[in-house]
Amino acid sequence: MNLFGVMGISASGLNAERTRAEVVAGNMANAESTRTAEGGPYQRKEVVLQSQGPSSFRMQLANSTGNQSGGLAGGVQVRSIVSDTASPIMRYEPTHPDADANGFVAYPNINPVLEMTDLMGAARAYQMNASAVQAAKAMIQQSIELLK
Amino acid sequence: MSLIDTSMMQRLSHFLDATAARGGVIASNIANIDTPGYHARDVDFRSQLATMMNDNEENTPAAPRIVEVAGLTERPDGNNVNMDREGLALAQAQLQFQTGVAFMKAEIHRLTQAIHEGGQQ
Numbered sequence: 001m002n003l004f005g006v007m008g009i010s011a012s013g014l015n016a017e018r019t020r021a022e023v024v025a026g027n028m029a030n031a032e033s034t035r036t037a038e039g040g041p042y043q044r045k046e047v048v049l050q051s052q053g054p055s056s057f058r059m060q061l062a063n064s065t066g067n068q069s070g071g072l073a074g075g076v077q078v079r080s081i082v083s084d085t086a087s088p089i090m091r092y093e094p095t096h097p098d099a100d101a102n103g104f105v106a107y108p109n110i111n112p113v114l115e116m117t118d119l120m121g122a123a124r125a126y127q128m129n130a131s132a133v134q135a136a137k138a139m140i141q142q143s144i145e146l147l148k
Numbered sequence: 149m150s151l152i153d154t155s156m157m158q159r160l161s162h163f164l165d166a167t168a169a170r171g172g173v174i175a176s177n178i179a180n181i182d183t184p185g186y187h188a189r190d191v192d193f194r195s196q197l198a199t200m201m202n203d204n205e206e207n208t209p210a211a212p213r214i215v216e217v218a219g220l221t222e223r224p225d226g227n228n229v230n231m232d233r234e235g236l237a238l239a240q241a242q243l244q245f246q247t248g249v250a251f252m253k254a255e256i257h258r259l260t261q262a263i264h265e266g267g268q269q
Contacts, residue, residue: 002168003168003171005172006168006171006172006175007175009172009175009176009179010175010178010179012179013175013178013179013180013181016179016182017182020182049180049182049183049184050183051176051180051183051186074176075176075179075180076179076180076182076183121182122182124231125178125181125182128178128181128231128234128235129175129178129179131235131238132174132175132178132179132238135171135238135239135241135242136171136175138242138246139168139171139242139245139246142245142246142249143164143249145249145253146249146252146253146256
């Protein structure tokens with residue numbers, strides 16, 4: 001592994017955490033959306049993260065032949081963005097244009113506390129990855145210093 | 149081993165390789181801090197360095213031996229990456245790398261001095 005590979009891993013972490021923050025922001029922005037393109041109220045979205053396995057052939061081979069090296073270090077990727085299937089919150093608002101026959105309006109089931117803690121987690125993890133980039137950068141710069 | 153490529157240089161380059169590999173594994177742990185089921189890993193630094201130091205004449209850098217870290221508390225989602233541990237390990241790897249580079253610089257300086265000894269500075 002070279003030092004630029006370290007930066008690539010951290011970059012994948014930054015990317016994943018930013019996507020997570022984006023999804024949380026989308027959830028909070030759509031907390032009151034009663035209409036979507038698919039019909040019905042907005043459904044809360046969630047990010048599924050997956051660790052990137054060993055990429056090189058050599059490492060794949062080493063793993064499949066029972067070499068207990070644990071595999072090469074890999075980054076992280078956003079596997080998918082899934083919708084939360086929780087049922088919507090029904091509020092009695094007979095004058096609302098989207099009210100049903102009984103006068104209830106279906107609102108997205110979004111808990112602001114849950115979203116905020118998720119956002120804080122994403123921000124912290126982003127910070128952590130950013131400092132890993134800083135560390136890798138410092139190491140590269142130190143290697144360049146050798147040439148002076 | 150030659151006049152320029154001294155055994156000190158070879159060992160130092162192995163040390164820097166091992167430290168960089170460890171930095172990569174730590175970066176991977178940090179990137180996967182929210183991946184469900186991910187377990188923190190680390191380079192078996194001591195044994196890797198020992199093997200690297202022993203085969204000094206042959207320039208075959210061994211692949212890093214990556215092991216799962218034992219004794220970490222698992223979160224409900226099956227992930228056991230500890231932010232404090234990774235932060236500390238990253239700082240440690242960085243300082244080790246810095247130390248290696250400082251030694252290498254000193255070695256290069258020593259060689260340059262030896263080269264310049266006969267002629268003008």
